[in-house]
Amino acid sequence: MVRRIDVTGTGGVRLAAWEFAERPEARADTEPAPGVLLLHGLMGRASHWAATARWLGGTHRAVALDQRGHGRSDKPADGPFTREVYVSDAEAAVEQLGLGPVTLIGHSMGALTAWQLAARRPDLVRALVICDMRASALGAASQREWEDWFTSWPVPFATLADVRKWFGEDDPWVERPSPGRGDFFAEVMAERADGWRPVFSRRQMLTSRETWVHDAHWEELAQVDCPALVVRGLDGQLGRAEAQEMVRVLPRGQYAEVADAGHLVHYDQPEGWRAAIEPFLTALTPTSPHR
Secondary structure (H helix, E strand, O other): OOEEEEEEOHHHOEEEEEEOOOOOOOOOOOOOOOEEEEEOOOOOOHHHHHHHHHHHOOOOEEEEEOOOOOOOOOOOOOOOOOHHHHHHHHHHHHHHHOOOOEEEEEEOHHHHHHHHHHHHOOOOEEEEEEEOOOOOOOOHHHHHHHHHHHHHOOOOEOOHHHHHHHHHHHOOOOOOOOHHHHHHHHOOEEEEOOEEEEOOOHHHHHHHHHOOOOOOOHHHHHOOOOOEEEEEEOOOOOOHHHHHHHHHHOOOEEEEEEOOOOOOHHHHOHHHHHHHHHHHHHHHOOOOOOO
């Protein structure tokens, strides 16, 4: 079962939220199922969380959000695409969907949004999972690399097979063949009259990235009071030393890593990802005395 629920974000932007499983039935002697909001990274979409949302759906009300500029959500030509609006959009989703106090699970840019929301609204956030996102500043050189990379895309692609091959094998950023990466990008393409193109604007993606890539985000990380798990892929973008420093800075931080995973941890290695985060989530849920 996949159910779409529209949410109104900052400035009236329409955001598409998705439930990929039936929500658990609340028992008469227990609280309703705890809420989880899943936040994808830059260029991602809610469907990238489908496998995670489905197994979470056995014990949680799990909702994945297409953030502004992504997936089926609005892509306002003039934005804004600031940190403030991404965080406010996530806040609106939690409140309008009745998910609070919520567990936020974020990947990459979505993880930054998650910990910024947790710092701003501790009353609304129960726990936090940070997947492969750095707290340090990446700088202007990184932004220029992304501009060059976007320019290198051979769009439009003639077929989805071409999408998978380029992003999984031919992309100069790929060190070794990665079918999972090809599949990941195939999910964010749509067929147009001239071929397959991304469902997002690369210009808007650069604008979004510009608002956080130059800054470090340690101060907000230190303000997160809830239990927090930092997860990295061994071949991802978040190095072990920085991940462990993030855990140290977090008042209630924990650490996990997933072998044979790159940046797309939850997508590359869904079983390893589940093994990494499920114990953390289970520990948050008190056992009912009636069971």
